[in-house]
Amino acid sequence: MPRRELKEALGALRQELESGEQIGPDDREALVRAMQEIHEALDQTGPRDAPPAGGPLSRRISALIENFETSHPKFAEILSSVSESLANLGI
Numbered sequence: 103m104p105r106r107e108l109k110e111a112l113g114a115l116r117q118e119l120e121s122g123e124q125i126g127p128d129d130r131e132a133l134v135r136a137m138q139e140i141h142e143a144l145d146q147t148g149p150r151d152a153p154p155a156g157g158p159l160s161r162r163i164s165a166l167i168e169n170f171e172t173s174h175p176k177f178a179e180i181l182s183s184v185s186e187s188l189a190n191l192g193i
Contacts, residue, residue, distance in 0.1 A: 108184065121191045136163060140159065140184065143188075160188060162186065167181045167182055
């Protein structure tokens with residue numbers, strides 16, 4: 103269930119990026135990079151070798167949320183959902 107929720111949140115993030123909302127190239131690159139890292143983490147982790155929750159990826163997602171809270175609240179909302187799903191997966 104958490105993986106499905108995470109994939110749905112990532113799909114919503116991708117859709118928002120493609121919607122044409124005005125977002126700077128650096129912010130766009132940071133979001134795309136985060137999405138790639140999340141996909142890599144999902145591909146590499148299994149039940150036994152999952153990285154500890156609150157690791158570097160989780161901290162970068164939290165930093166992105168803070169960065170987007172005022173300038174792009176929709177992205178911050180979606181990233182919060184992504185972060186919650188990652189935590190539920192122990193990533």
